[in-house]
Amino acid sequence: MMGLALLLAAGIGWWGWKTGRLRAPRAGDVAALVAVLVAVRLFSRGEAVTAVAAIGGACWWAWFRTRNMLRAPADRGMTPERARALLDVPRGASASEIRAAHRRIIQRVHPDAGGSTQLAVEINAARDRLLATHVKR
Template identity: 45%
Template sequence: MAKLLIAAALLYILWRWLQPKKKAPAAPPPRLGESEARAILGVDAAAGPAEIRAAHRRLVSALHPDKGGSAELTRRINLARDTLLRG
């Protein structure tokens, strides 16, 4: 009887260990205001989509992590572009 209880306890422990782990909820994406996004890209309020894309391309080509820039800077530049082109 004791062997059966030990086997059942071990099976239960193994079963619990193999269960998928619960993941933490993802953080909401950061938000930028329109004026902050324009300041990051260096465009004025009258800039159209073509100017925004050109400024983004210029900044990313100079500040990309593969060219010595930082990943955080590139993330903020992409976020600024997305903010301005969405709204």
């Protein structure tokens, strides 16, 4: 049982490394891994309640970490008004209008065309913000 759990943990670790999710581990990531290993050991001893608590803590950390990783840093402070101003689209713009405005502007400000990396990141965040709001409506 313990060998199978360790093999499973090694497989998950390999997957995390290959997908890039474990390239910059934090102290909480290491603590979650230790919690999972302790939970496996507790399960093997028959202490299921304590093991479930340890697994729950590790799962909470994984959810919390993934949720924060999915947000683009520039998107966190991007308001819809600022996004519309950057892309120069009206308030009720459709998804195709937003994408067309993004394509038009990104051609000029892309780093490969001599533009600023930071501005390209902001333009992409503006597009993502408006399309996310557009989908929610």
